[in-house]
Amino acid sequence: MSTVTLEDARRVIAAAEARAVEVGQPMNIAVVDVGGNLVAHVRQDGAWIGSVNISINKAWTSRAFDIETKALGENSQPTQQFYGIHATNGGKVAIFAGGVPLSRDGVVVGAVGVSGGSGEQDQTVAEAGAAAF
Amino acid sequence: MSTVTLEDARRVIAAAEARAVEVGQPMNIAVVDVGGNLVAHVRQDGAWIGSVNISINKAWTSRAFDIETKALGENSQPTQQFYGIHATNGGKVAIFAGGVPLSRDGVVVGAVGVSGGSGEQDQTVAEAGAAAF
Amino acid sequence: MSTVTLEDARRVIAAAEARAVEVGQPMNIAVVDVGGNLVAHVRQDGAWIGSVNISINKAWTSRAFDIETKALGENSQPTQQFYGIHATNGGKVAIFAGGVPLSRDGVVVGAVGVSGGSGEQDQTVAEAGAAAF
Amino acid sequence: MSTVTLEDARRVIAAAEARAVEVGQPMNIAVVDVGGNLVAHVRQDGAWIGSVNISINKAWTSRAFDIETKALGENSQPTQQFYGIHATNGGKVAIFAGGVPLSRDGVVVGAVGVSGGSGEQDQTVAEAGAAAF
Incomplete structure (x- = not known):
């Protein structure tokens, strides 16, 4: 099984x-x-x-559902198919931008989560991190 | 780094x-x-x-995100950028009026949280407290 | 029903x-x-x-069981009759010194909880508070 | 009030x-x-x-009570003055070796927490981290 090493994580975080x-x-x-x-x-x-908790939860959510939290959020609004998912898993499911999966050979093997600014800011920082993986 | 002393807190609470x-x-x-x-x-x-819990959570939220809870609430409605944030941090994030940051020299060093009435009432009481800081 | 007013609480806290x-x-x-x-x-x-949480929990525990937390603690050691009580009530039950009931006409109507030092220090400070009730 | 910067934290972690x-x-x-x-x-x-959670909780505990978790643990055994403290603060209080305060000019301004081995191993790694602060 492929995964994310500490060295990988540090490269992602630095970016x-x-x-x-x-x-x-x-x-x-x-x-x-x-x-x-x-x-x-x-x-x-x-x-x-x-945002300590939120960054960790965004990363967890992206790996837990192999999806960007931004995309999950679109499906989790009232009337949408996953509405209510943010209350599951002990509140660990983040449904707003900033969580991005980390993939190797087309398979998700981890994720990066970013929190500290607007949704747009969190997203661009997370994407920069993921690009360095 | 500056902070809020007990004497400061008592002055804010009295107001x-x-x-x-x-x-x-x-x-x-x-x-x-x-x-x-x-x-x-x-x-x-x-x-x-x-409202014991809510007042404490509003104060925590205002400091945790350096923002009035009223403003955070506007960004946390369905379809908005922070929708779902109220379920993070173990449920400590309050997203309705009544939490106001306490700043010194332009830097947030604490916050006051008020709960017990309508959003408008909570907000005016919190603002009066913050003005005394 | 008799209770503890904010004015009472302030007198207890000041002492x-x-x-x-x-x-x-x-x-x-x-x-x-x-x-x-x-x-x-x-x-x-x-x-x-x-000790923020512990002081509040000691006060709650003293009123919840109408007992000093020091005395409850003696009954809550391994092999004693209440062993395990600290894990009940969502972890709010404090079983070490520093919580003292507040009584009026022989009836417990509230409690004070103190945390911040040794058990002996917490106890003497709580007793001083209760004496001012 | 002094605190721990990210640069400080990285130096502690590297050691x-x-x-x-x-x-x-x-x-x-x-x-x-x-x-x-x-x-x-x-x-x-x-x-x-x-041990992810435990390392974070040990660091929190050391700062929350300005003490090594090893020393707190000695006071938190059955019949000792703080027995039961591990159930307070939502279960965040760690009472075994591996948490060490970080001090500056004699004042605790943060802490390091280590988890992953025996108590003795965790302690020596935490001490090495603290020594680099």
Whole structure:
């Protein structure tokens, strides 16, 4: 089984951090492995303390459903097919932008989660992280 | 890093209490420090017991995201960018009016949370508290 | 039904604070009413942040079982009659010194909980608070 | 009030990782700031997934009570003054070796928590981390 090593996670986080600096918004960045378990997390100085949990949950959610949290969110609005999913799994399911799967040979083997700014900011930072995987 | 002392918290609470008396609605009032940890709480006689938790959570939320809970609530409605955030952080994220950051030299160093009446009442009492900081 | 007013709680807290200053250990002090619901809490500057929750739980426990938490603790050790009680009520039952009932005309109508030092320190500060009721 | 920056946390984690390699046991290492909020976490390849939470909780506990978790544990055994504390704070209080405060000018401003091996192994890795602060 392929997974995400600590070295992989650090490369992803470094790329995400660099993008956050460009965006000008300090971020929480978390990476989980194929089992959805945390490999590494950083909170940049000044980033929201309420986003520690959210960054980890976004990463977990992306791996748990092999999907970007942004896309899951679109399916989780009132009247949509997954409405209510955010209350499952002990509240660990994040349904807004910032969680992106990490894939190898077309298979999801982990994910990165970013929280600390607007949905658009979180998404671009997470994408930069994923691109470095 | 600056924070909120107990003396600060008492001054904020006294101003909020006075405003609650003017409004004619007994309130729960809570103040947290820079780390989001509770410094002081009071429940005025007759105030809702279900609002003890909410006042503390509003204060925590305002510091955790450096934002008024009223503004966070606008971004957390269905289809908005933070929809679902109320289910994160173990349910501690309050997304309705009454939480206001406490700032010093332009930096958020704590927050006040108020719960016990309508959103409008909670908000005006919280603002009166924050103005005394 | 008699209970603890905010004015009562403030008198109890003031006496407890004074004793904590004498003892030389900053404390968290919480008061609950006849329903076990929080009336007021203060954290003195420098007091442990892990004791916010414990002070509130000690006060709740003292009212919930109309007993000092120190006495409950003696009955809650392994092999004793209440062993395991600390895991009930969602973890709100504190079984170490620092929670003291507040009585009026021989009836428990609330409680004070103190946390921030040794068991002996917490107990003397709680007793000073209760004596002012 | 002083705190722990991400740069500080990385220095602490690097020293702890190096010690874990010497010990030959992969570890989870977490650092929290003055408010008890997570700054950074790493799980070395092969480290226990059940220790992600424990490393974070050990760091939180050390800061929350300004004490090594090893020392807190000694006071939290049956019949000791803090017995039952592990059930408070929503189960976040870790009472076994591996959490060490980070101090600056004699004041605790954060903590490091390590989990992944025996108590002795966790402790030596945490001490190595703290020594680098």
